[in-house]
Amino acid sequence: MPTDRKPRRRDVTTVEIIGGVVKRALFLTDHDPRWAEAYAEHETRIRAALGPAALQVEHIGSTSVPGLAAKPIIDVLITVADITAEEDYLDQLVAAGYVLRVREPGHRLVRTPALDAHIHVMEAGDPLAGDYLIFRDRLRTDDDDRALYERTKRALLEQDWADMNAYADAKTEVVTAIKERGRESRLGSGVPERPSASPRP
Template identity: 90%
Template sequence: MSVERKPRRPDVTTAEIVGGVVKRELFLTDHDPRWAEAYAEHERRIRAALGPAAVQVEHIGSTSVPGLAAKPIIDVLVTVADITAEEDYLDQLVAAGYDLRVREPGHRLVRTPELDAHIHVMEVGDPLAEDYLLFRDRLRTDDADRALYERTKRALLEQDWADMNAYADAKTEVVTAIKERARAAVSEAAGR
């Protein structure tokens, strides 16, 4: 029997980008094995700062996929019991050296001052958190989808983008198609 969780307070209803939209140079580099080491250091910092409040800590994004070219930014997914209970995690992450960048419904993002790591905080069971892992795992195991995703990113980087969010939004169609194939593969494997 599952117990329905009640958030401590209503979540935010709008997206707040702390510091406003910032244009950054976007580029890809070949996969670097040191990204796994950088992730491990962020995981250590996050777990030390949050203790049991960090229910799950996972390396996500392109730097988590061996063989995939990526923007050299480590993406980390942290799940917490209640996204509205910022007192359980936000001040602790700031004290560990991360800066608050985004506060939006169901998602908080902190990043390093060097802009080389993005820590995505979401609630346990959030379908978007599960999608991050589904997408990562598909790219780790499917050569064709990994190559498609890299080609898409390279083609998009030939354009000028107002910010990283616009670039990310432009990948939506391909990302959605890859996730659909991943879900179908998971369903098929479960049916065996």
């Protein structure tokens, strides 16, 4: 947390998926340089909508890693001072054209109506927000882990999944291992460690 003030209210304690579970076709495409351009457009849109309430805006997920095949969905991380203060960010994101999809402890997800971008809102200092960046940076800099992650995704996509969350959960073991190597690499290079928790990339 960037300040010492306590959250204005209790956070939600359950997972709410607006619209319910929806099965979507899952497939990978080769890395597309236009994904970086698409992210830049979302960043501009988000910063215009939120102003200083957006403490951090980052491109995360597989589309943020050059050379990595990915589902063609742009993932964006926003950190805010207080996740419970939805009045500071949620209406503004909806007004900017995003649609609320998930409300759960420590995390809100809005997405585009076209389903080609997922915008994750988390609180500054949340270990999971740091995990997203550790995982991304490890894949950007380590050829072996990038290849391992792509092989894992391709193997899993040969199976049938009820929804994207089930597919994501199946990657947990590999994601955790890559993330730990990324954390060790940061420590070895003198980069300050970000606290960790269970993965959600």
